Amino acid sequence: MKKLLLNENWRMRVCGEAEWLPARVPCSLISVLLEQKRTQDPYWRCNEEQTLALCRNDCEFCRTVTLDASFLQQRAVELVCEGLDTLAEIFVNGTLLAKTSDMHRTYRLNCKSLLHAGKNELHILFHSPVEYIENYHPAEGRESKIVPSGSMAGGHYLRKAQSMFGWDWGIQLPDMGIWRDIWLEAHDEPRLEGVELLQEHTENAVKLTVNVQTEQAGGQAGDLLMTSFFAPDGALLEQWQAAWQPETQFRFLVQSPQLWWPNGYGEHPLYRVEVTLLRGGEEQDRRSYSIGLRTLTVLHEPDEWGKSFAVCVNGLKIFTRGANYIPEDAIYPNIAPAKQQFLIETALKENMDCLRLWGGGYFPSDAFYEMCDRAGLMVWQDLLFACDTFELTPEFEENIIAETRDNVCRLRHHACLLLWCGNNEIESAWSHWGDFQAEPATLRADYIKIFEYILPRTVREFDKQTFYWASSPSSGGCICDPDAETDGDVHYWDVWHGRKPFTDYRKYKFRFCSEFGFQAFPSMKTICAFTKPQDRNIFSKVMESHQKNGSANGTILSYLSENFRYPGTLEGLVYLSQVLQGMAIKYGVEHWRRQRGQCMGSLFWQLNDNWPVVSWAAVDYLHRYKALHYMAAHFYVPVACSLLRDGTKVAAYVQNETAAAGHYQAKLRLRGLDGTLLDETIVTGEAAPYSALSLGEKDFAPLLSGRVEQVIAEIAFSGDGLQDTLEAEPFVPYKHLELKKVAIQKQIQPVSGGWQITLNADGVAPFVWLDLADGDGEFSDNCFLLNGQESKTVQLKTAGLSLPEGSTAEQQLTVTCLQDTYL
Numbered sequence: 001m002k003k004l005l006l007n008e009n010w011r012m013r014v015c016g017e018a019e020w021l022p023a024r025v026p027c028s029l030i031s032v033l034l035e036q037k038r039t040q041d042p043y044w045r046c047n048e049e050q051t052l053a054l055c056r057n058d059c060e061f062c063r064t065v066t067l068d069a070s071f072l073q074q075r076a077v078e079l080v081c082e083g084l085d086t087l088a089e090i091f092v093n094g095t096l097l098a099k100t101s102d103m104h105r106t107y108r109l110n111c112k113s114l115l116h117a118g119k120n121e122l123h124i125l126f127h128s129p130v131e132y133i134e135n136y137h138p139a140e141g142r143e144s145k146i147v148p149s150g151s152m153a154g155g156h157y158l159r160k161a162q163s164m165f166g167w168d169w170g171i172q173l174p175d176m177g178i179w180r181d182i183w184l185e186a187h188d189e190p191r192l193e194g195v196e197l198l199q200e201h202t203e204n205a206v207k208l209t210v211n212v213q214t215e216q217a218g219g220q221a222g223d224l225l226m227t228s229f230f231a232p233d234g235a236l237l238e239q240w241q242a243a244w245q246p247e248t249q250f251r252f253l254v255q256s257p258q259l260w261w262p263n264g265y266g267e268h269p270l271y272r273v274e275v276t277l278l279r280g281g282e283e284q285d286r287r288s289y290s291i292g293l294r295t296l297t298v299l300h301e302p303d304e305w306g307k308s309f310a311v312c313v314n315g316l317k318i319f320t321r322g323a324n325y326i327p328e329d330a331i332y333p334n335i336a337p338a339k340q341q342f343l344i345e346t347a348l349k350e351n352m353d354c355l356r357l358w359g360g361g362y363f364p365s366d367a368f369y370e371m372c373d374r375a376g377l378m379v380w381q382d383l384l385f386a387c388d389t390f391e392l393t394p395e396f397e398e399n400i401i402a403e404t405r406d407n408v409c410r411l412r413h414h415a416c417l418l419l420w421c422g423n424n425e426i427e428s429a430w431s432h433w434g435d436f437q438a439e440p441a442t443l444r445a446d447y448i449k450i451f452e453y454i455l456p457r458t459v460r461e462f463d464k465q466t467f468y469w470a471s472s473p474s475s476g477g478c479i480c481d482p483d484a485e486t487d488g489d490v491h492y493w494d495v496w497h498g499r500k501p502f503t504d505y506r507k508y509k510f511r512f513c514s515e516f517g518f519q520a521f522p523s524m525k526t527i528c529a530f531t532k533p534q535d536r537n538i539f540s541k542v543m544e545s546h547q548k549n550g551s552a553n554g555t556i557l558s559y560l561s562e563n564f565r566y567p568g569t570l571e572g573l574v575y576l577s578q579v580l581q582g583m584a585i586k587y588g589v590e591h592w593r594r595q596r597g598q599c600m601g602s603l604f605w606q607l608n609d610n611w612p613v614v615s616w617a618a619v620d621y622l623h624r625y626k627a628l629h630y631m632a633a634h635f636y637v638p639v640a641c642s643l644l645r646d647g648t649k650v651a652a653y654v655q656n657e658t659a660a661a662g663h664y665q666a667k668l669r670l671r672g673l674d675g676t677l678l679d680e681t682i683v684t685g686e687a688a689p690y691s692a693l694s695l696g697e698k699d700f701a702p703l704l705s706g707r708v709e710q711v712i713a714e715i716a717f718s719g720d721g722l723q724d725t726l727e728a729e730p731f732v733p734y735k736h737l738e739l740k741k742v743a744i745q746k747q748i749q750p751v752s753g754g755w756q757i758t759l760n761a762d763g764v765a766p767f768v769w770l771d772l773a774d775g776d777g778e779f780s781d782n783c784f785l786l787n788g789q790e791s792k793t794v795q796l797k798t799a800g801l802s803l804p805e806g807s808t809a810e811q812q813l814t815v816t817c818l819q820d821t822y823l
Helices: 029-035 048-054 129-135 337-349 366-375 394-411 426-432 441-462 502-507 524-530 541-545 552-563 570-594 627-635
Strands: 002-005 010-014 021-023 059-067 076-081 088-092 095-100 107-110 118-126 182-187 192-202 205-214 224-230 236-243 247-255 271-279 282-291 296-299 310-313 316-318 320-325 354-357 378-382 417-421 467-469 513-515 601-604 639-646 649-656 662-672 677-687 691-699 711-719 722-730 744-751 754-761 765-772 784-786 792-797 813-816
Touching: 010 029, 021 029, 029 048, 076 088, 095 107, 192 271, 192 282, 205 224, 205 271, 224 247, 236 247, 296 417, 296 467, 320 337, 320 378, 337 366, 337 627, 354 601, 366 378, 394 441, 426 441, 441 467, 502 570, 524 570, 552 570, 570 601, 570 627, 570 639, 570 649, 570 691, 627 639, 639 662, 639 711, 639 722, 649 662, 649 677, 649 711, 662 691, 662 722, 677 691, 722 784, 744 813, 754 765, 754 784, 765 792
Parallel strands: 320 354, 320 601, 354 378, 378 417, 417 467, 513 601
Antiparallel strands: 002 182, 010 021, 010 059, 059 118, 076 107, 076 182, 088 095, 088 118, 192 205, 205 247, 224 236, 224 271, 271 282, 296 310, 310 316, 639 649, 649 691, 662 677, 662 711, 711 722, 744 754, 754 792, 765 784, 765 813
């Protein structure tokens, strides 16, 4: 096989303009214009509007391809396009080769008859997706008025990432271009078309079946297929050869296998399978797959509470801990492995074991899933449909079957792959969302056909071993009470959209909560990166243009008014919004972890952003951590401790998500705001593996008379496998606490890998936040309590540290606590 990569030496122009601009794949209209300084940063101030106007243009990409005669003497020559976004016409030497209409598909186009030795011209014309959706006319009786929050009307008419048309956290930037590799492939021999890897687990052994499919044309006597199986350390375990056939099966038996486990439950060893096509002893084609030996599914079965939704790995039901993941950038050519690696490492630092890849985005690169395999991060993979109606035309059906086949076959072998989910929230919408109830019945019927027949049938055809779930949330399909508390998974948004208090989470014992969230402003330094000084008011035009959830800045203020005093500066407001966000998600996660067994997972919304915006993300677009990131590292830790206050009663809980029983101690304390310890009761208990335990509670009512606004409840936890943990909560809202200004002393000294910072306060200092005035760095912990008596030591890590030239970490370090926001 001969492969000629065509990523270099492209030219791009806006149709109708004379100037051609140099380009390199991956590239798009907007990425090229930005690189060549022909347009302004779409993320700066209100530039979204002018960028959207650019997307009304058609554009074209051209390059010359020089071929020698030997390349064209091969039996077959194909143009392979891994990503064309979206409405493309492909011309070879002036002749139309194909039209495409699905950015999620890989197109293999036979083009031999259009090529010749010497110079060839490849020309790809992209039509504006904006003009297409605005001029598309659905069939009579299938007209839809649904427009997802923050999006553009009609985005669902194209097989294009829906969030490119905007979302309630996303910029409207429906770009176009060649967003993945493109190459010419020539071969005489039969090409390897697919490799299916099936595992059958028995006691202390795994039977691995390798089903190899090749093209039927081109095979010769003497052609061989060879399959090699390698251990995680790279050692060759077995190797088999067979005479070429269009379909060939190999079997391996692995005794005492090294099992793959999610993060926090064990190691993530990866075996390797290589399939090679040989002719005359020479390699003609090869596929290589890293695989984890494991069983991984979801148990949806009747139990004492209704019907479960529990991840089961290697026979163990686990409490899934994770977040929802959206596209890493709104300009897709800018999505690089380094961005993905940062976000995966962020998830690991937050002690996650699962990411839900949301259905309004895209299928990431192979590299992303390989990173998740190595990290032990399970992937809940939505198919690419979200919050909208879909008209089932013949072309639409052809596209969704093809894109599902392409991506299921590409991803099915990954150890990280947990499940395929048909869509995001569409079953729930058809069940009870008000605007959906006015939609045509024909579109409702199309929903059932797509998500309960066409897509599950396609998934099962190409992936026999991965769990399929029709929608999220769902109770199993058929538009039958998809939001049921006692069955399947739930999205819960009454906290935030419904403006319910954080304590509302505690009313529900969901089987699995796969979406819930709370917004916060990004870092003040990130805000400064997209604004001018005069823009820095949350109700300015610029700030509101970077808030896509309607009146959500007002929602933040509403929650702030319930919990904190009004801050005197924008910096204080940003800080308090992040504290609120962390508090909200912490309330939910801790409650559901205390219900382990009945509730078996939480995935908060969301891990990341695709541009600088006010959103639900734990880490902003410029990769600055919000307070939620640091709080998540505590509430998702395998052995998690929590304080539950009910009126004047305070209880200590431990959720042990490990294989070992542990002995734990909790000191239930009442502390004055000056740091004085007023009372302490010690309780202990033994937490079994994979269990939640109440260590005990104390009613502080007799001690609160006349000073409820002058004290806090505090619990100091210690025990097996547990770093000493301090949890605290007042008996009144923080805004009513009689907090005094405190002096925080800090000592900084260099240590291996960074700087060690030791902090002490002369009184209670809630939500202590460390930052660098003009730089960026990562702290080992942040947003914590100083109780006025005990010191706190954290590290500022050298890795990733950015400081202004000539300054030191000590000069740059800033320390903020709640009292510092008071007017």
